[in-house]
Amino acid sequence: MKIGNLNLKNNLVLAPMVGINDPAFRILCKKYGAGLVCTEMINANAIFKKNKATIKKLESFKEERPISIQLFGANIEMMKYAAKIAEKTADIIDINFGCPDSKVINQGSGAALLKRPKRIFEIIDGIVKNVKIPVTAKIRLNKDAIKISKLIEKAGASAIIVHARTPKQGYSGKADWNSIKEIKENVNIPVIGNGDICSGKDAYDILQLTKCDFIMIGRAAMTNPAIFKEIEYYLKKKEEKKISDREKIELFFEYTKIADKVGYPKFEFVKRHALNFSSGMRNVVSLRRKISTLKNIEDLKKEMDSFIKP
Numbered sequence: 001m002k003i004g005n006l007n008l009k010n011n012l013v014l015a016p017m018v019g020i021n022d023p024a025f026r027i028l029c030k031k032y033g034a035g036l037v038c039t040e041m042i043n044a045n046a047i048f049k050k051n052k053a054t055i056k057k058l059e060s061f062k063e064e065r066p067i068s069i070q071l072f073g074a075n076i077e078m079m080k081y082a083a084k085i086a087e088k089t090a091d092i093i094d095i096n097f098g099c100p101d102s103k104v105i106n107q108g109s110g111a112a113l114l115k116r117p118k119r120i121f122e123i124i125d126g127i128v129k130n131v132k133i134p135v136t137a138k139i140r141l142n143k144d145a146i147k148i149s150k151l152i153e154k155a156g157a158s159a160i161i162v163h164a165r166t167p168k169q170g171y172s173g174k175a176d177w178n179s180i181k182e183i184k185e186n187v188n189i190p191v192i193g194n195g196d197i198c199s200g201k202d203a204y205d206i207l208q209l210t211k212c213d214f215i216m217i218g219r220a221a222m223t224n225p226a227i228f229k230e231i232e233y234y235l236k237k238k239e240e241k242k243i244s245d246r247e248k249i250e251l252f253f254e255y256t257k258i259a260d261k262v263g264y265p266k267f268e269f270v271k272r273h274a275l276n277f278s279s280g281m282r283n284v285v286s287l288r289r290k291i292s293t294l295k296n297i298e299d300l301k302k303e304m305d306s307f308i309k310p
């Protein structure tokens with residue numbers, strides 16, 4: 001499996017997710033089967049302005065490589081500058097042309113650029129010429145999605161990621177996998193299909209239907225980083241093998257062990273992982289209520305531990 005000149009161990013990609021994809025989480029997803037992990041979207045303008053907290057987000061660790069660093073922005077020169085800096089710690093530079101968040105749209109970035117195909121071309125073309133690693137683009141759907149995909153290819157991108165919803169949809173409705181199929185039929189670079197892949201069967205179905213080359217998983221990985229192993233298993237055996245609730249809580253402890261080495265994000269983020277990993281479990285209401293009130297990692301570990309100890 002290749003994106004540009006980069007070899008990947010499989011076709012399973014962790015989606016970029018703000019407030020979720022800290023280094024320890026990415027390493028956990030890699031350990032549980034992701035062939036490629038992504039950072040959250042990172043503001044190119046802030047990199048250009050040498051904002052310290054933003055530069056810190058570019059940090060990557062050998063345990064998680066290969067990694068894709070996702071940038072957002074609309075200014076070509078700033079994007080080129082940011083990509084050059086990001087290249088030092090990345091294996092792929094991904095550009096966000098899909099974020100519908102008003103803060104991003106109001107800057108003319110993310111999904112706002114879907115209305116400016118020429119600018120999309122210029123941003124990718126500028127970055128491709130300025131870095132040595134593969135460049136990819138992540139889009140959502142609009143009426144020009146095929147034209148935009150062709151422009152992305154023409155600009156020299158090594159792959160295109162399609163979250164099969166319009167910006168207006170947010171997360172409502174079902175992802176339109178048929179549009180991924182159409183895009184795949186119209187470009188020659190690898191297509192990474194994304195949207196509503198929640199199980200091994202979903203992974204199998206989207207690969208069969210669209211013939212896309214890779215699949216990207218977001219929310220299902222957010223609540224269960226072992227989803228990648230589950231998908232690998234299904235693709236081999238055509239049967240689901242899901243991890244137990246207990247194993248999911250154990251994944252949280254694995255996360256903390258990795259974070260002990262590579263560093264913790266803000267406590268709020270760690271709490272969010274605990275809430276995400278425990279979501280959908282049986283008899284979990286009081287645990288989740290308690291988690292929301294906790295103020296430090298030791299108490300959080302204690303609560304999670306007591307949930308699985310008889």
Ligand SMILES: Cc1cc2nc3c(=O)[nH]c(=O)nc-3n(C[C@H](O)[C@H](O)[C@H](O)COP(=O)(O)O)c2cc1C
Nearest residue numbers: 015016017018040041096163195196197217218219
């Ligand atoms: C909490 C959260 C944060 C996200 N942050 C980003 C982001 O930084 N960049 C991006 O391109 N998409 C972002 N997305 C969208 C996901 O990458 C993905 O396209 C979307 O969730 C659909 O995939 P899924 O159905 O597998 O979740 C985010 C989604 C979620 C749920």
